[in-house]
Amino acid sequence: MTTMLHFLSTGAFTLVANAFALGLVIFLHESGHYVACLRLGVRVEKFAFGFGPELLGVTGSSGTRFSLCAIPFGGFVKPAGEDPATDAAITPKPDEYFGQAWYRRLIIVYAGPTMNYVLAFLLYTGLIWAKGLPQPSSDPVIGNLVTGMPADAAGLEIGDRVTAFDGRALAGWDDLAGSIHRSPGRPVTLTVSRSGATLDVTVTPRKDDAEDRGVIGIMPEMGYKPASLAAAMNEAARMCWLQSKQTVTTIAGKLWRHERPDLAGPVGIFQMVTRAARAGWEEYLFFIGFISVAIGF
The missing domain is CATH 2.30.42.10 (PDZ domain)
Structure with missing residues (x-):
């Protein structure tokens, strides 16, 4: 018990809590882009988890370089031909990003945010089903x-x-x-x-x-009152919608009044994740869902 309390009060706990929460959200976001590329026949040059120097890496049979980088708070997917050709005479290849029709490129772009909404929906559904409707x-x-x-x-x-x-x-x-x-x-x-x-x-x-x-x-x-799976799913969808709606309303209102939106920076997000993790696993999972919608939006 003493060891656990000591861990909760240390910087190690902060790093683990944030690395897992942000890592999960960002990994699924980038996985959405990656899977969409595969399904649409777009070659992926690199799938990196984190930023900075590569710690571990392997090149798959398709030529994609999978990398684990030193800074675990981020990631990216690099489709082939993602940067528009500087030479107008160069025609994008069929397996490159800009070799796809506009609507296929749009699918790739929105596949990442879609995965974030799926994660939030599943987390909210599970929490509500387990604990009940508030x-x-x-x-x-x-x-x-x-x-x-x-x-x-x-x-x-x-x-x-x-x-x-x-x-x-x-x-x-x-x-x-x-x-x-x-x-x-x-x-x-x-x-x-x-x-x-x-x-x-x-x-x-x-x-x-x-x-x-x-x-x-x-x-x-x-x-809390017991909730059926259907009721939990319905409430989870409503929560995702309301969170997105409130984000739009708040930012639009700030911009209309020429005020700076109150967007939390990295330090603020780290502090909120840490507080949620220390409050308990339910609050922690709920906040992961909250962050996932925010990033997906």
Whole structure:
């Protein structure tokens, strides 16, 4: 037990968690491109997992060089003739990328993202089928907090029961959520019951650009009900769709207002993967699915 706790707190755990998550997502993405090339008769010159110097490599019977490189966070597939010929007189060969019709090239391009969506769909389906469909509680009790959001900054805690909003008694979670959504940018007072004590907490909902409403970063307590395989698949497909839709809405809104999109860099992604892995295998697998949709999109 002590050894496991030590491992979870070390940089080795961070590297292993990130290498597996990103490696799986990127490997399947590139595999999509590779399989599409094979099916369409396009010769592949190189399939590399990682970047930098080649550590191990083998050349297959088809002439493809399969490489394992020093930096395991990335990869690429290089179809023959992928770069357009600089000499207009040079005609692409039938087994080269630019020797294919435009729609066949499009299949190769989108085969990678398609594999990412397939991975996310399978992970989401498996998790939902194993654990059940989430059923949020109707009680106004905080089940989870988003770090750095207004509720967290104001000192609210998991387990707090919110009994009133600006002095008005609440009927339940939906009443609380609706009141917050209607109050972006306006300081509000939440009356909270905590360990037998009652206290007032002032919090200012942040405007959610994607939904045009106020949010403070709280979630209700969650229960789960058994789900059939069909129900799990349906919910997994819905989650993939909603994640893609929210990404489009958020980025479009930022660009419309000439704001820089809040895109996480490599360090931010590493930190999020590590937090998810330390939270447990369910959160870790869910986050792998989340990353897969993000890369596929």
